[in-house]
Amino acid sequence: MKGNSVIYSLFISTSLFLTNCEKADEPVKNNKIENLLSQMTLDEKIGQLNQYSIGAELTGPGAKEGQNKIRYEQLKNGGVGSVLNLLGAKNARETQQFVVDSTRLGIPLIFSYDVIHGYKTIFPIPLGESASWDLELMQNTAAVAAKEAAASGVMWTFAPMLDISRDPRWGRVMEGGGEDTYLGTEIGKARIRGFQGNDLSDITTIAACAKHFAGYGFSEGGRDYNNVYVGKHQLLNTILPAFKAAAQLEAATFMNAFNDIDGVPSSANEYLLRELLKGEWNYEGPVVSDWNSFGELITHGIANDKSEAAQLAINAGSDIDMEGSVYIESLKQLVEDNKVSEGKIDDAVRRVLKLKQDLGLLDDPFKYFDEEREKNTLLNADHLELARDAGRKSIVLLKNEGDLLPLKAKNIAVIGPLAKDKDSPIGNWRAQGETGSAVSFYEGIEAALPEANITYAEGCKLSIGPNNFFNEVEVEEEDRSGFQEAINVARNADVVLMNLGETAYFSGEARSRSEIGLPGLQLELLKEVYKVNKNIVLVLMNGRPLTIPWEAENIPAIVEAWHLGSMAGHSIADVLTGKYNPSGKLPMTFPRSVGQIPTYYNHKMTGRPSTDPGMVFYSHNMDIENSPQYPFGFGLSYSTFEYSPIALSKEVINKGEKLTVSVTVKNTSDVDGEEVVQLYIRDVVGSITRPVKELKGFKKLMIKAGESAQVDFEIGEEDLAFYRKDFTFGTEPGDFEVFVGTSSSDVQTATFKLN
Numbered sequence: 001m002k003g004n005s006v007i008y009s010l011f012i013s014t015s016l017f018l019t020n021c022e023k024a025d026e027p028v029k030n031n032k033i034e035n036l037l038s039q040m041t042l043d044e045k046i047g048q049l050n051q052y053s054i055g056a057e058l059t060g061p062g063a064k065e066g067q068n069k070i071r072y073e074q075l076k077n078g079g080v081g082s083v084l085n086l087l088g089a090k091n092a093r094e095t096q097q098f099v100v101d102s103t104r105l106g107i108p109l110i111f112s113y114d115v116i117h118g119y120k121t122i123f124p125i126p127l128g129e130s131a132s133w134d135l136e137l138m139q140n141t142a143a144v145a146a147k148e149a150a151a152s153g154v155m156w157t158f159a160p161m162l163d164i165s166r167d168p169r170w171g172r173v174m175e176g177g178g179e180d181t182y183l184g185t186e187i188g189k190a191r192i193r194g195f196q197g198n199d200l201s202d203i204t205t206i207a208a209c210a211k212h213f214a215g216y217g218f219s220e221g222g223r224d225y226n227n228v229y230v231g232k233h234q235l236l237n238t239i240l241p242a243f244k245a246a247a248q249l250e251a252a253t254f255m256n257a258f259n260d261i262d263g264v265p266s267s268a269n270e271y272l273l274r275e276l277l278k279g280e281w282n283y284e285g286p287v288v289s290d291w292n293s294f295g296e297l298i299t300h301g302i303a304n305d306k307s308e309a310a311q312l313a314i315n316a317g318s319d320i321d322m323e324g325s326v327y328i329e330s331l332k333q334l335v336e337d338n339k340v341s342e343g344k345i346d347d348a349v350r351r352v353l354k355l356k357q358d359l360g361l362l363d364d365p366f367k368y369f370d371e372e373r374e375k376n377t378l379l380n381a382d383h384l385e386l387a388r389d390a391g392r393k394s395i396v397l398l399k400n401e402g403d404l405l406p407l408k409a410k411n412i413a414v415i416g417p418l419a420k421d422k423d424s425p426i427g428n429w430r431a432q433g434e435t436g437s438a439v440s441f442y443e444g445i446e447a448a449l450p451e452a453n454i455t456y457a458e459g460c461k462l463s464i465g466p467n468n469f470f471n472e473v474e475v476e477e478e479d480r481s482g483f484q485e486a487i488n489v490a491r492n493a494d495v496v497l498m499n500l501g502e503t504a505y506f507s508g509e510a511r512s513r514s515e516i517g518l519p520g521l522q523l524e525l526l527k528e529v530y531k532v533n534k535n536i537v538l539v540l541m542n543g544r545p546l547t548i549p550w551e552a553e554n555i556p557a558i559v560e561a562w563h564l565g566s567m568a569g570h571s572i573a574d575v576l577t578g579k580y581n582p583s584g585k586l587p588m589t590f591p592r593s594v595g596q597i598p599t600y601y602n603h604k605m606t607g608r609p610s611t612d613p614g615m616v617f618y619s620h621n622m623d624i625e626n627s628p629q630y631p632f633g634f635g636l637s638y639s640t641f642e643y644s645p646i647a648l649s650k651e652v653i654n655k656g657e658k659l660t661v662s663v664t665v666k667n668t669s670d671v672d673g674e675e676v677v678q679l680y681i682r683d684v685v686g687s688i689t690r691p692v693k694e695l696k697g698f699k700k701l702m703i704k705a706g707e708s709a710q711v712d713f714e715i716g717e718e719d720l721a722f723y724r725k726d727f728t729f730g731t732e733p734g735d736f737e738v739f740v741g742t743s744s745s746d747v748q749t750a751t752f753k754l755n
């Protein structure tokens with residue numbers, strides 16, 4: 001190694017120090033960072049704040065500008081602090097070696113990547129996995145994703161996405177934990193724990209990123225990148241709790257959002273970044289821009305040029321410039337012109353160096369790169385088994401009339417454009433999940449039912465032309481030539497398994513839809529098949545809630561199977577055959593129609609909630625009832641469960657006291673099954689209007705056939721607190737309702753009082 005004497009002398013002196021004092025404590029770490037910082041030129045500091053996408057998977061417009069030469073020079077001279085999309089232990093090692101050798105201080109790069117639901121082994125899309133309500137499972141899949149990614153040289157993922165969203169038109173709902181603040185927060189925490197483990201410097205863990213901070217899930221009309229208008233109470237009570245929890249859990253990094261909120265783009269939002277995140281919440285990690293989101297301050301129309309954009313972003317508290325070249329081109333001059341203080345730059349650099357230190361890179365820049373480990377880790381059998389288990393636990397049984405499921409029939413037709421599709425189940429944001437590498441639905445069924453007579457017809461196509469991350473999906477609307485074959489196979493079967501829905505690229509970034517029914521000719525195909533055989537099990541694969549009113553009315557059995565990842569076909573077969581009794585519950589409401597959106601369970605009362613017969617002047621649509629198709633928290637099982645009335649440990653609680661809410665749940669069927677018991681609360685009168693109910697707890701438990709289980713929830717003051725009229729956080733005395741049940745709309749009710 002050459003040309004990096006300064007940093008290496010630091011490595012040596014610190015590691016000697018460490019052996020003398022056992023483990024490093026905070027002040028020691030900070031000393032090391034301060035030492036390093038004191039040796040850095042302003043250019044070198046700014047370089048640490050510059051991030052580029054280098055490698056195969058470029059996303060976004062910046063990729064096409066052909067800046068390779070400039071970037072190479074910057075990399076060589078300490079002008080780049082981290083990179084994204086550069087993968088593989090070998091590639092990463094070579095690049096790291098180049099940077100360590102060629103730069104004056106030899107400060108290593110961080111390698112980052114969007115590891116959203118697996119790296120090479122692909123797990124269910126996050127929305128799907130959220131339907132498992134199984135936090136341990138989600139922590140485990142994130143940990144395996146981290147292990148695989150880290151083995152490939154990745155140290156930092158841009159996940160989890162913590163954006164709460166109530167709009168299924170927004171394609172990015174597939175990346176998150178659904179519509180609910182409480183569930184979304186718990187899921188976010190589980191994923192952060194999974195990615196980061198207990199020690200960031202462990203070579204099997206990676207840094208997480210709480211994104212997108214904030215409000216991105218509330219883009220107007222569900223159209224991606226659109227503007228956001230939310231009131232401060234909604235921001236504090238609905239959108240920010242997941243981020244606050246992530247900050248408290250020390251998610252290593254945060255990411256800006258593309259959107260503005262009421263006129264202020266997130267990357268330039270001082271209130272969010274300096275006042276809340278770095279102020280009130282004492283957050284010490286770096287905030288990375290979203291892809292060129294500093295540059296987009298110009299497009300938003302709040303900056304004239306890159307220099308103004310850089311000034312706004314750094315002053316607001318954004319630390320790392322992903323792909324914008326805004327900081328690298330402008331910050332130096334801004335400091336010289338006294339428009340940005342060097343102190344602010346130092347603060348940002350400290351955060352980056354601290355992350356490098358926490359990852360262990362300042363002690364060994366090459367610790368993550370081991371090709372042997374990479375080979376043995378990716379796609380190993382245990383990971384695939386976990387993917388299968390995660391897949392089946394994510395499935396939601398929406399309807400099962402006449403006990404069509406679990407399958408008894410031996411003469412089975414499999415129909416639909418997704419049935420032999422080995423790619424769509426991998427879903428969008430698939431990291432290194434290979435195109436066409438999933439176990440298809442058909443393969444799963446065939447493997448699970450070797451004795452059955454299985455026929456197949458595609459029926460119709462779903463899209464025409466390229467179907468990938470970069471291209472618009474063109475829906476097939478014309479070609480009905482496959483219908484007849486589908487009708488023929490359906491006619492001769494005892495049961496028809498129809499596999500319909502969306503391909504991987506109907507959801508994800510920039511995949512908003514104005515209609516969210518089954519795309520293309522699928523509903524028409526379904527109706528034709530229904531004419532000849534009504535014994536249909538509709539297996540949906542999709543990245544968002546769909547509107548399926550006709551299907552819900554007519555099709556006897558409906559299974560929501562999302563995009564379940566590498567082992568999708570096996571996971572679905574496990575459920576359809578009864579090898580696994582479905583236990584998933586919807587993390588997001590299924591509306592009856594697009595016009596109903598937003599439809600979510602924890603809405604406010606409004607002044608006119610009446611459903612009195614004959615009353616017209618209330619909040620509703622003339623042409624559709626207010627209730628959703630399938631509510632939040634809903635999901636059936638092959639078992640049936642009966643809930644006892646609620647028992648409360650007391651009916652009045654004083655501040656500081658706790659209350660126990662108990663129910664007994666009986667499995668009244670002859671099959672063992674898991675149930676997600678859900679607890680909701682309503683604050684009847686508040687200083688601001690309050691939701692009709694809010695999830696505040698849940699427990700997933702196995703109850704054996706015929707047996708009962710008592711479930712206890714403890715409610716304390718923190719469960720009743722919210723941001724009040726004056727924006728302070730706390731409780732308000734008065735009456736509360738408590739609900740326990742099997743979904744947000746099927747509950748037992750009791751009341752208590754808070755003094």
Ligand code: BGC
Pocket residue numbers: 059060114158211290291509
């Ligand atoms: C997305 C981010 C992602 C980034 C890097 C952006 O377009 O909004 O969520 O982390 O690209 O790939």
